Each structure stands twice: as structure tokens, then as C-alpha cells.
Amino acid sequence: MTETYKAINWNRIEDMIDKLTWEKLVEQFWTDTRIPLSNDLSDWNKLSLDEKDMIAKVFGGLTLLDTLQSQDGIESLKKHSRTQHEEAVYNNIEFMESMHAKSYSAIFSTLNTKSEIDDIFDWTHSNPMLQKKAQIINAVYQEGTELQKKVASVFLESFLFYSGFYAPLRYLGNSKLTNVAEIIKLILRDESVHGTYIGYKFQIGFNQLTESEQEEMKNWTYDLLFKLYENEMAYTSYLYDSIGWTESVGTFLRYNANKALQNLGFDPLFPDTAEDVDPIIMNGISTGTSNHDFFSQVGNGYLVGMVESMSDNDYVEWFS
Numbered sequence: 639m640t641e642t643y644k645a646i647n648w649n650r651i652e653d654m655i656d657k658l659t660w661e662k663l664v665e666q667f668w669t670d671t672r673i674p675l676s677n678d679l680s681d682w683n684k685l686s687l688d689e690k691d692m693i694a695k696v697f698g699g700l701t702l703l704d705t706l707q708s709q710d711g712i713e714s715l716k717k718h719s720r721t722q723h724e725e726a727v728y729n730n731i732e733f734m735e736s737m738h739a740k741s742y743s744a745i746f747s748t749l750n751t752k753s754e755i756d757d758i759f760d761w762t763h764s765n766p767m768l769q770k771k772a773q774i775i776n777a778v779y780q781e782g783t784e785l786q787k788k789v790a791s792v793f794l795e796s797f798l799f800y801s802g803f804y805a806p807l808r809y810l811g812n813s814k815l816t817n818v819a820e821i822i823k824l825i826l827r828d829e830s831v832h833g834t835y836i837g838y839k840f841q842i843g844f845n846q847l848t849e850s851e852q853e854e855m856k857n858w859t860y861d862l863l864f865k866l867y868e869n870e871m872a873y874t875s876y877l878y879d880s881i882g883w884t885e886s887v888g889t890f891l892r893y894n895a896n897k898a899l900q901n902l903g904f905d906p907l908f909p910d911t912a913e914d915v916d917p918i919i920m921n922g923i924s925t926g927t928s929n930h931d932f933f934s935q936v937g938n939g940y941l942v943g944m945v946e947s948m949s950d951n952d953y954v955e956w957f958s
Contacts, residue, residue, distance in 0.1 A: 646722040656723035659835045663730045666831075668824050670741035673817050675748040681814045682749050688880045693805055694750060695877055698758040699768050700802040701742040706772050707794060708735035714779040714787050715836065724839070731832050738825050745818055767873040771798060771866060778862070785847075788840035789859050789902060793866060796833035796898035797891070799825075801874045804887045804919060811918030819922065826923065837901030844903065856904060863895060863907065886916050 651657050682690070712732040719725035746755045762768060775798075778790035803822055810819035844855060870891060878884040893915050896906035912920055 644722070646726060648723070651723060652721045653723065655835070655838060656721060656727055659727050659831065660723070660730060662831055663727070663734065663828070666824075666827055667734075669737065670744040670821060673744075673820050675745060675817050675821075678815045678817045679748070681809075681816075685814075686881075692877055692881060694746075694754065694758045695761060695765075696802045696805050697742045697745055698762040699765075699873075699877075700799060701739050701759075702762045702768060702772060703794060703798060703802075704735050704739035704742070706776060707791070708732055708739060710776055710779050711735075711787075711791050711794065715791060718784040718787070720839075720842075727835065731835075734828050734832075738828070741821050741825070745821065749818075765876075767869055767876060770869050771873070774862075774866060774869070785840055785843050785855060786858065788836050788843070789862060792833050792837050792840065792898050792901050793863065793895075795829045795836070796901055797863075797895045798866065798870060799829060800894040801870055801877065801887055801891055804883070804890050805878075807919050807922035808883070808916070810922045811916075823922070833898065833901050837898075837903070840901075841903045859899075859902065859904065860907065863899070867891070867895060886919075889914050890916070890919055 648657070685693075712728050712735065716725050716728045716732075719728065743755075746758065750758070775790045775794055778786050782790065803826060806815060806819040806822040809815040810823075844852060847855060871888060874887045874891065875884050878887050889910050892908035892910040893912060896908055896910065899906055
């Protein structure tokens with residue numbers, strides 16, 4: 639007998655978090671074409687060659703990671719969807735990761751020449767540290783268990799992106815490249831929801847494991863974080879040593895590694911807290927976005943998810 643194809647019914651929701659997340663993501667939909675990036679050209683032209691090189695590599699690296707997430711990461715998670723609504727949310731996330739990757743090309747086309755853009759992408763294809771972190775994450779996507787894939791995704795969304803996010807947030811704090819930073823803040827807002835949602839789905843599966851299985855999963859998670867952190871600090875040093883920002887970026891990374899762990903329901907690993915992060919950077923995260931109010935509430939402001947180990951009720955409150 640031919641299997642009956644099942645239509646998705648949004649009037650019968652098994653997990654209300656799926657519906658809340660879908661609505662949140664739709665509410666904050668945006669496109670890069672609405673941001674006036676050309677207004678940043680005067681700031682760009684005043685930067686040193688070292689700064690321009692750093693920014694180009696930062697956005698090249700972010701492009702590669704968003705490409706990985708949109709082409710392989712979310713697709714690997716969809717295979718384990720528990721409901722049709724969960725799969726629909728992943729479809730939304732997958733599209734926005736493609737939007738993020740495209741937005742960096744919009745920045746490149748505004749600030750860089752064609753030959754410079756070609757050089758940036760050549761660099762992303764050959765830099766060993768950037769390629770290593772992509773390979774580590776993708777190996778989990780291709781070969782890991784359902785929960786391991788969710789851990790890798792949360793680490794990518796809530797930790798690895800932040801070595802790149804640091805630079806535009808710092809320039810924003812000094813009133814430079816404000817439109818470029820506007821795109822980063824919109825991306826940050828998306829990634830906050832993505833990391834929270836996937837972390838929540840991880841916790842559902844984790845709580846169904848036996849005690850020994852949970853301990854094994856925790857150990858695997860912290861081992862993966864150590865491996866990624868070691869490589870990420872080498873990558874950070876490569877990007878930022880020449881302009882003296884490496885130590886500050888490292889603090890920001892450790893803070894966000896802790897947030898990633900909390901998204902998964904685990905205890906923080908590093909001693910770094912929000913108080914240790916450069917206040918200019920924290921202000922850039924929490925300050926409202928500019929007045930690009932082109933869809934409903936898009937651009938009206940946000941606070942990157944202050945997500946602890948959250949229960950269902952906490953998650954509902956965060957989205958209200």
C-alpha cells in the first residue's frame with residue numbers, strides 16, 4: 639500500500655516552542671539590500687591597511703562558516719526532526735544562514751575591488767586554521783549522532799562566529815562602519831534564536847539518556863569545545879595580533895563559549911563573564927539596532943539571548 643503523504647498542520651502543535659520560534663524568526667526577517675552599506679565608505683577609506691586586511695579575512699571566515707551551516711549543518715539536523723513543525727523551523731534557519739553568507743558578499747562588493755574579493759575567497763579556501771574548524775564541525779555533521787550534531791551546531795552558532803563578530807562591534811563602539819555593524823547585529827539576533835532553539839532541542843534528547851550516557855555526552859561535548867577553542871585562539875591570534883586586539887577577543891570568545899554551553903544546559907567552563915568583556919563590545923550586542931524598520935519589528939532593537947539552562951516556561955517567556 640502506498641504511504642500517505644502527511645500535510646503539516648500548524649493548528650495542531652506538539653511542541654509550542656516550534657511555533658514560537660517560527661513566529662520569532664519570521665518577525666525579524668531582513669535582507670542585506672535594505673542596509674545602506676555605501677555610507678560606510680568614508681570610514682573604510684580611513685582605516686589602515688592592516689585593519690582592512692583583518693576585516694576582509696574576518697568576513698571571509700564568517701562567509702565560509704555560514705556556508706557550512708546552510709549547506710550541511712542544518713540539513714544534518716533536519717534528518718532528526720521530531721515533528722514537521724521542527725523541520726519547518728530548520729528550513730527557516732537554513733534560509734537565513736544563506737542570507738547571512740550573502741550579506742558578507744554585499745559588504746565585500748561595497749568595500750573591496752574585484753581582485754581583492756577574489757583574494758579573500760582564495761584565502762578562505764586555504765587558511766589552515768579556518769579550514770580546520772570547518773572540517774571539525776562538518777565531520778560531526780556527517781558522522782556524529784543526533785545529539786553530537788546539535789552540539790556542533792550550537793558551538794558554531796554561539797561560539798565560533800564570535801571571533802569574527804568582535805571586529806565590527808568594536809568599530810561600532812567607536813562610531814565607525816555603523817552600517818556594516820548593523821548587518822552584524824541583525825545576524826547576531828538570528829544566531830541568538832538559532833543557538834537557543836537548537837540547544838533546547840538538544841536538551842530534550844539529552845534528558846532522555848541514561849545517567850551514564852549523559853556523562854559520556856558531557857565528556858564528548860567538553861572535549862570538542864577544548865579542540866575548537868585551541869584552534870580558535872590560534873585563528874584569533876592570526877587575525878588580531880597585528881592590531882593588538884587578541885587578548886580582548888579571547889575574553890569575548892570564552893564568554894560566548896560559556897553561553898554556548900548554557901544553551902546546551904551545561905555548566906560554564908571558563909571564568910570569563912560579561913563583566914570581563916570590553917564594555918564597548920557588550921554595548922554593541924545589547925544596543926538596539928538602527929532605524930532600518932522595513933518589516934514590522936525588524937531593526938527596532940534586540941537583546942542577544944541571555945540564555946541560561948532554560949525550561950520550557952523560560953523559553954516561552956524569552957519569546958514573549
